[in-house]
Amino acid sequence: MLGTLIVGLLVGLSARQMHPAGRVVSLPAALVLGMAGAAAGFYGGRALHLFIDGQLSGWLAAILGAALLVGVWGALRPRHG
Numbered sequence: 001m002l003g004t005l006i007v008g009l010l011v012g013l014s015a016r017q018m019h020p021a022g023r024v025v026s027l028p029a030a031l032v033l034g035m036a037g038a039a040a041g042f043y044g045g046r047a048l049h050l051f052i053d054g055q056l057s058g059w060l061a062a063i064l065g066a067a068l069l070v071g072v073w074g075a076l077r078p079r080h081g
Contacts (some may be wrong), residue, residue, distance in 0.1 A: 001062075003040045004062050004072060005012035005036050005038065005039065005063045006038055007038050007059065007062050007063060007066065008031075008034040008035035008036070008037060008038030008039065008062065008066045009034055009035060011034050011035070011037075011038060011062075011063050011066035011069050011070075012030040012031050012033055012034015012035065012037070012038075012066055013027075013031065013034065013044040015030065015034065015066065015071055016065045016074075019070070019071060019074045024074040024077065025070055025073055025074045025077070027070045029073065030070050033066070033069045033070045033073050033074035034066040034069070034070055035066070036069060037062075037065040037067070037068060037069030037070065038062040038063070038065055039062075039064065039065075040041075040065050041061040041063075041064055041065020041068075042058055042059075042061055042062040042065065044061070045058065045061040045063055045064070046058065047058070047073070053061035062065060075078050
């Protein structure tokens with residue numbers, strides 16, 4: 001669990017930096033969204049029996065979930081200015 005959240009923090013921060021529209025997601029939001037996306041990807045994939053604990057695909061699902069959630073959030077949030 002702790003490893004998944006740490007991966008989410010790191011991927012959320014990376015996704016914020018690499019977002020094509022620039023830094024459109026605040027730092028706290030990127031960190032929280034990264035953790036939520038990593039947890040959703042990891043536990044969602046495990047619930048669907050796509051992998052079991054200890055497989056590399058679980059970490060890949062966590063990374064993908066975190067990056068997607070931060071990216072989608074940045075794309076859908078309204079722009080000011």
